[in-house]
Amino acid sequence: MMSYLLVLYHSRTDSVKNMAYEIGDAAQHDGIDVKIRCFSDDSDDLAVTIDDLKHCAGLAFGSPTRFGMMASSAKQFWETTSDVWLSGELIDKPAAVFTSSSSLHGGNEATLLSMSLPLLHHGMLLCGVPYDVPALSSTKTGGTPYGASHVSGLTNSSQLSAEELSICQSVGARLAKLIKQLQ
Numbered sequence: 001m002m003s004y005l006l007v008l009y010h011s012r013t014d015s016v017k018n019m020a021y022e023i024g025d026a027a028q029h030d031g032i033d034v035k036i037r038c039f040s041d042d043s044d045d046l047a048v049t050i051d052d053l054k055h056c057a058g059l060a061f062g063s064p065t066r067f068g069m070m071a072s073s074a075k076q077f078w079e080t081t082s083d084v085w086l087s088g089e090l091i092d093k094p095a096a097v098f099t100s101s102s103s104l105h106g107g108n109e110a111t112l113l114s115m116s117l118p119l120l121h122h123g124m125l126l127c128g129v130p131y132d133v134p135a136l137s138s139t140k141t142g143g144t145p146y147g148a149s150h151v152s153g154l155t156n157s158s159q160l161s162a163e164e165l166s167i168c169q170s171v172g173a174r175l176a177k178l179i180k181q182l183q
C-alpha cells in the first residue's frame with residue numbers, strides 16, 4: 001500500500017470499532033486505501049506498528065471516553081512515538097479524532113480535545129466536523145465539531161444513530177479529500 005489512511009482505534013464493546021469501520025469505508029469509497037489497526041492484539045484487527053503510523057498519508061484516531069480521557073492503551077502507544085515525532089514524519093498530514101461515551105455529557109468533547117493533543121504535537125493537520133454537515137445541527141446523540149462521537153447510553157449499544165453514522169461518513173470523506181489535495 002503506497003498511500004493510505006490509517007484508522008487506529010481502541011474499542012472494548014464495539015462502539016468505537018463501528019465508527020472506525022464507517023470512517024474507513026467512507027474513505028475507501030472515495031478512492032483512498034485504508035489500514036485499520038488497533039493498539040493491542042486483543043482485537044480482530046492487527047496491532048498497529050510504528051511503520052504503519054510513519055507511512056500513513058492521514059490518520060483517524062478513535063478511543064472510548066474513559067473518565068473524560070482517551071483509553072490508556074492509546075496513551076501508552078503515543079508514548080512510544082518519540083522517534084516519529086523527532087523525525088517529523090507526521091507533519092502536515094491530515095488527522096481526525098473520534099470517540100464513544102455512554103452518556104451525552106459524560107466528557108466526550110473533552111476526550112476528543114485531549115486526543116487531539118498528541119496529533120498536534122506531531123504536527124498533523126487536525127480536521128474537525130464543519131457545520132455544513134447537516135447531522136451536526138440535528139443530532140440528539142453524538143456528533144461534535146471536534147470530531148465524530150457516539151453515545152452508547154445505559155444499554156451500551158454500539159449501534160450508531162443515523163446522524164452519528166452520517167458524521168462518521170463525512171469524516172472519512174473529508175480525510176480522503178484532504179489526503180488527495182495534499183499529495
Ligand SMILES: Cc1cc2nc3c(=O)[nH]c(=O)nc-3n(C[C@H](O)[C@H](O)[C@H](O)COP(=O)(O)O)c2cc1C
Nearest residue numbers: 011012013014015016064067068101102103106152
Ligand atoms: C473505565 C471506564 C471509564 C469510562 N468513563 C466514561 C466517562 O467518563 N464518560 C462516559 O460517558 N462514559 C464512560 N465510559 C463508558 C464508555 O465510554 C462507553 O461504554 C463507550 O461507548 C465504550 O466504547 P467501546 O464500545 O468502543 O468500548 C467508561 C467506561 C469505562 C470502562
